[in-house]
Amino acid sequence: MLKLYFAPGTCALASHIALAEAGADYALEKIDFKANQQNSAAYLAINPKGRVPALVTERGILTETPAMLAYVAQSFSRAGLAPLEDAFAFAEVQSFNSYLCSTVHIAHAHKMRGHRWATEESSFADMKRKVPETMGACFALIEQKMLRGPWVMGEQYTICDPYLFTIAQWLEGDSVDINAFPKVADHFQRMSERAAVKKALAEQAA
């Protein structure tokens, strides 16, 4: 059985929702960030990066959300979570997820994780101040150029949708008003109502 290591409030939710959407049989293991458990020897043996998520499979351990999402889509292909038979359409899915991972998540991370890239408190404060601007710019681009509607890729619900929902959850804490982006706000609302999303959120809160 698959086992997902997660922490509440992190991007691990995207893979968690995808597993639920796929109807996968999975176990959960919560990592306590307040106790710095992600950097414990036991967890570093799972994921030497000291981050979540990590997905334990019978073949080995996978990390990195875009890779895990594609893995879920391919492993549970009957769930139809990605256009697996169309290299171009699949690349569009992956491009969107890569943008979330390498640009949007990174913009957000500068609010609380400035120590990854700088040393001075003044730099951390500077980075933190810019987060509403950078996250706002990312979501303006998503709204205007990327989100086709009703789902990210159009009529087909894909692994882009749980990932966008996960990161859109962070907007309020980043002082960005989701209602400035009507398509994103509508997407967020419809995602909130899906059974798989409710299941994952309830499991993470348990």
Place this chain on the structure above:
Amino acid sequence: MLKLYFAPGTCALASHIALAEAGADYALEKIDFKANQQNSAAYLAINPKGRVPALVTERGILTETPAMLAYVAQSFSRAGLAPLEDAFAFAEVQSFNSYLCSTVHIAHAHKMRGHRWATEESSFADMKRKVPETMGACFALIEQKMLRGPWVMGEQYTICDPYLFTIAQWLEGDSVDINAFPKVADHFQRMSERAAVKKALAEQAA
């Protein structure tokens, strides 16, 4: 015919090498960063993010290196650039590339692109000072936990290899000694000798 938008010295080299390895028929279009051409109206119509690379296909335009690399591997499957029939092995490839994109490239970007995440000159200088440490830590992890040898994924050359080579090229400018990482240094040397790598580098220098 495929057309790759690139700028010399950027991560576009990874997709360029992959196209050459695949034996693809492709055209090149150089974007002049010194003239800020990446933010011209004409280029923003190609890629509204104002970044390279972008790959024009007959179906539309793709961006984001990990997505483009997987697209090349899938579109030219006879070149054997990824384990396409094995969802777990493919996810390992994608996980490595996602790490390069969202952690290693980002660490490097703090040297010259601090303005993306902060406003003050003092923050830019602080970020710049930390780059040798962060890039060194990334490559220590690659050396110790990721690069299987002789290629990233072991015996099979994959789309991980041109991407690692591309980012390893930046180490010297980032004041990190590649020789501190013997497997990475060996990989870099062997990559330099490949015909596809020589071809791509020559085309970018032309």
